[in-house]
Every structure is written in C-alpha cells, then in structure tokens.
Amino acid sequence: MARKKKKSAPPADGPLSQGRVTRSLGASSRVETEQGEVYECIVRGRFRIEGLRSTNPVAVGDEVRFMLPSQEGEPGVITEVLPRKNYLLRQAISQTHKVHILAANVDAAILLYTLKEPATAPGFADRFLVVAEAYHIPVYILINKVDLLEGPDDQAQLAEITNTYRKAGYPVHPISAHRAEDRALVIALLQDKISFIGGHSGAGKSTLINLVDPSLDLKTREISDASGKGRHTTTYAEMHALAPGGYIIDSPGIKELGITGFDTSDLSHYYPEMRDRLHDCRFSNCTHRAEPGCAIKAAVAAGEIGGTRYASYLRMMEELEQR
Secondary structure (H helix, E strand, O other): OOOOOOOOOOOOOOOOHHHHHHEOOEEEEEOOOOOOOOOEEOOOOOOOOOOOOOOOOOOOOEEEEEEEOOOOOEEEEEEEEEOOOOOEEOOOOOOOOOEEEEEEEOEEEEEEEEEEOOOOOOHHHHHHHHHHHOOOOOEEEEEEEHHHHOOHHHHHHHHHHHHHHOOOOOOOEEEEOOOOHHHHHHHHHHHOOEEEOOOOOOOHHHHHHHHHHHHOOOOOOOOOOOOOOOOOOOOOEEEEOOOOOOEEEOOOOOOOOOOOOOOHHHHHHHOHHOOHHHHOOOOOOOOOOOOOOOOHHHHHHHOOHHHHHHHHHHHHHHHHHHO
C-alpha cells in the first residue's frame, strides 16, 4: 500500500530495503519492492552515478536501496542506486553540460513514429536510435496513425520510411493505436520485458498503452489544430505494469533529443547499416564525408543506406564537432 509523503524529515538512519523506481517526479520517487510494497522516497544529499553529471541521478527503472520510513506518512530515503545494465539519456535542455536520464535497466525501446499529427522528424528518430544503439538497447519502430494516411503520396512516404529503417536492420511495424487488430502485435513486443516508449508529444504513446491495457486508462489529448503538434499528457516518467505481462515506461513527449556521451569516432558504429560496412572503407579513420574509397558513401549512392539516415549522420557529426 502506498505511503503518503509528508514534509517532515526522515530519520537519520533506519532499516534498509531494496526496490525499483517506478515514478520520478522532481525530488521525489516512487519505489516498489519485490513484495509489491510501494513507498514515496526522497534522495538524501547530492550524489553522482557512474561519473555522470545528471539532472536526475535517480531515474525510472533504477534499482535502489532505501531506508524505510520510521513512521506512517514519512518518506523513505534513497541511499544508493545499484549498478545499471543500461540507460537511455539525452542532453539536458537547460544545462547543456549535463545529461537527463530518460530510463534505466530496460530490455527494449519502442520508437513511436508518425507521418501525420504530428510528423516525426527523421533526425529525431535517428538520434533516438543512436542513443539506444550506444547503450545496447534493441528498438522496435512502430509507425502509428496509419489510419490517417490517404492517397498514393502518403502510402509512398510510408513505404519509403518503412524500407529505410528495415534496410538499417530495425523491425518496423505500421499500426494504429485505435485498431483492436494491432493489439496482439504490440502485446507480443512488450510481453515479459521492461520497455521504454519514446516519441513526440501527440504521437499516441498513452493511446497505445491503453490499447494494450485498457484498465490503465491513461489520459490522452488531441493534437493542437493551430500548431499540428501534440500537447503533453504525461508530465513525469512512470513505469506501468501491463495486464498481459511486462512493464512499460511512459515519459513526457520528447521535442528534441540532444546526443551526448560519445565523440565523432563513435557515431558510425551506432548506425547498424554503417557498422557492417566500416571495414570496407579505404581508410580506417574514414569519417564518411569527403574521403575517397568510402564504403558508406558508395552504399548511400547505391540506395543501400537511406539518404535521410546519412543526412542525419552528417548533422550529428557537425554537432559533436562543435562541442
């Protein structure tokens, strides 16, 4: 049963327990133990994890040790974050020298891509995929809202996006979160895993989660008619247990995804379709821009690597060089 948080300070010491962070909201976190007990907790002092300069040292998905509250209504106190097997992060928006951890200890990530209402920028999608590759997190791409597509131009765009990412090695599934027939597919992707779902505001993350588990009844909102962009319905990161099995980490829609944590020599290794061809370049330190004998440029020219993927690579290279 959840313990309600009060403003009074917790004791200096107390019995320790261990659990997983299922919600992160500013200075407080919700922690659930293996026995299903739920505690509202705060972090004692300031500490850094794994050398990261992070705006949120405790993230959803973290396994933590915490002091149990001594009285009913008192918060627990997180004293230690256990080693992470992986994490998803982005550059902090207001403090560019720091990172913001989106989620930790995930088994897979879902990239929710939309061609309309709102249109997902290819550069955003590629940044998401690069971050996941950097931390060895498999990604499934769900192209949502295909029920909104009309006419041959829309269908051609859908085919182009689908083929681009399938050639890159990613599973791609066109779906609609409003179609009951797509529920079985999404359940199969999420079942028995801890998954993170990412995408722009309005891409349909909450609607998709409700399709999988209607009992969660997450709040959804329509696209703004004025901007064509989504409005935030999720205001903090939270992990939900799914009735068919597994867990999903929902987070506020991501407008921009600044990359951080690696340099220019790493970037091509996080493009699967480039990584498989690196040994074919004439020069071992090829940056795949102006060098002769570049296997990556040859593959782009031959249509084996998507042009939008290569353009995103070039933009990210420039961004990393400017730091």
